[in-house]
Amino acid sequence: MTTGSKTLWIKKQCNPNKRKPSMIDDHRGTSGIVYYAYYVIVIEEVMLIYPLIVYLFRGWWGDGVPIPMGNPGSLVDIELLASRIRSHVLSMYLKDQSLHLGSSLSSVEILSLLIFKYIRRSSDPINRDWLILSKGHAAPTLYAALAESGFISFKELEKIHDISSILQGHPEISIPGVDMSTGSLGQGLSFGVGLAMGIKIRGGSGKVYVVMGDGEQDEGEVWEAMTHAAARKLDNLVVVIDNNGFQLDGSTEDIKPKHYLPYVWRVVGWKVLICDGHSIASLDRAISEALSSNMPTAIFAKTIRGKGVVEIENTKIQKPGVDIVRRAILNA
Numbered sequence: 005m006t007t008g009s010k011t012l013w014i015k016k017q018c019n020p021n022k023r024k025p026s027m028i029d030d031h032r033g034t035s036g037i038v039y040y041a042y043y044v045i046v047i048e049e050v051m052l053i054y055p056l057i058v059y060l061f062r063g064w065w066g067d068g069v070p071i072p073m074g075n076p077g078s079l080v081d082i083e084l085l086a087s088r089i090r091s092h093v094l095s096m097y098l099k100d101q102s103l104h105l106g107s108s109l110s111s112v113e114i115l116s117l118l119i120f121k122y123i124r125r126s127s128d129p130i131n132r133d134w135l136i137l138s139k140g141h142a143a144p145t146l147y148a149a150l151a152e153s154g155f156i157s158f159k160e161l162e163k164i165h166d167i168s169s170i171l172q173g174h175p176e177i178s179i180p181g182v183d184m185s186t187g188s189l190g191q192g193l194s195f196g197v198g199l200a201m202g203i204k205i206r207g208g209s210g211k212v213y214v215v216m217g218d219g220e221q222d223e224g225e226v227w228e229a230m231t232h233a234a235a236r237k238l239d240n241l242v243v244v245i246d247n248n249g250f251q252l253d254g255s256t257e258d259i260k261p262k263h264y265l266p267y268v269w270r271v272v273g274w275k276v277l278i279c280d281g282h283s284i285a286s287l288d289r290a291i292s293e294a295l296s297s298n299m300p301t302a303i304f305a306k307t308i309r310g311k312g313v314v315e316i317e318n319t320k321i322q323k324p325g326v327d328i329v330r331r332a333i334l335n336a
Contacts, residue, residue: 079284085152086116086284087336090312092148092161094333098326100165102173104141105329106310106322110248110281111142111215114305117287118213118244119149130208134199136184138192139217139246140174146182147171155181190223192216193243197229200241200300211295214243218262219251233300234273241300242291243274246281248309254320269302281305312336 090112097105118135126132137146144164150156156170156179163169170179174187186192196214203210220226233241245265249256256262270276275297280286287305294301310316313332316324 079288082116082120083284085120085149086113089116089145089148089152091333091336092151092158093144094312094329094336096144096148096161096164097329098333099162101323101326102165103144104322105144105313105324106250106316106319107139107217107246107248108142108144109311109313110307110309111139111145111246112311113282113284113287114215114244114246114307115142115145115149117284117291118215119153121288122211122291123213124210128208130203130206130210133211133213134183134196136192136196136212136214137175137186138196138214139189139220140186140192142215142217142246143171143173143175146175147179150179150181153181189217189220190225193226193229193233196241196243197233197236197238200233200238201236203240204236204238210240212241214241216243216245217251218245218247218249218256218265219259221245221262221265222251222260230269230274231272237273237298238300239298242294243300243302244287244291245302245304246307247304248281248307249318250309250320252320266302266304273299275299275301277301277303279303279305281307282311 090109093103093105093108093112097103115137122133123135124133137143147156147161147164151158151161160169160171164171165173170176175182175185177183177185184192184195192214193216196212200212203212216226251259253259266276266278275294277290277293279290287303290303290305294303308317310319310321310324313324313328315321315328
C-alpha cells in the first residue's frame, strides 16, 4: 500500500459521516476535531497505528465532563496549591515506589498553573482548551492536580497502581479530566498539532497546551510535528518543555546535548520563551506572552529534577528510598 493510499484509507475510516454514533459523538462532540488530528498525523507519516487504535476502541474515550476548577483567584493561591500537589506526589510514592518521582516533581508548578488558571473546560470541543501531558511518566503530578480540582477523589490517589484503581503509571483517556492517553514519548505534540489544526479549521477559540520533557526532544516524531505546526502557523498551540536537564539514562548534555534546542525551535518558526519553571510568576508571564503570539510558542521552563527532595535534586535518581521521601514530607 502506497503512502497516498494509506492516507486515503485512513480518511475514509475516520470519516464521521461513515460510522455509527459513539461516545465521542454523544458525550464530547469531538469527532471532527479528532478526525483532523488523525489526518495531520497520517499525512506527516508520523503515527499511523495510534489513530487506528483510537478509532477501533473509541467507545473507551472519556466522557468530557468539565473539571470544576475551584477558581483559586491569585498566583499566591496557585503557589499554595502547587505545594499541596508536591506533597500528594510524595505521599503517592510512599504507596508505590515504582513511580517516576524525579520527573513528576519537576513539573509541579507547570501543571498547577496551567490547570488552575489557563485551561478553560466546556463541552464545546472547539471553544475549550486541551491539555496533553506528553511526558506521561509524570502522571502522579497530573493526578494530584485533578484531585485538588475536585474531579477525582483523594482516596483514589492512595490506590495508585492498584489493579482496582483508575490511576495507573501513565495517563489514560478514560480518567476524568485527561484529554489524551500518553506515555510513548513524542506522540503528544503530534496529537496536539492535529487538535490545534481542527480547532482553527472549524473557527474555534480553543487553545492546545502540550507539556513535554527535554529528553523527549530526541524523538524524530517531535521534529516532524514541530515543523508542521510552524508551516500551518498554529498560534493556538503552546508547548511547555519541562527542561530539567535529565532523561532516563542521565544528563541530557551527556547523552545528546540540547542547549541548542531553543535556537532550533525559533529558526523553524516558533516563538521561543525561556522561564523559571518553579516560579509561578515567571511561568505566568511566559504563558501570557505566548497567548498573544501570532505563531506557535515553545516555552523552555528551567526546572530541577526531583524538586523538593534535596537528596535527589538535579540527579538522574527517579526512585529514592522511602526514608528520604518521608523526611522531605516532614520538611515541606
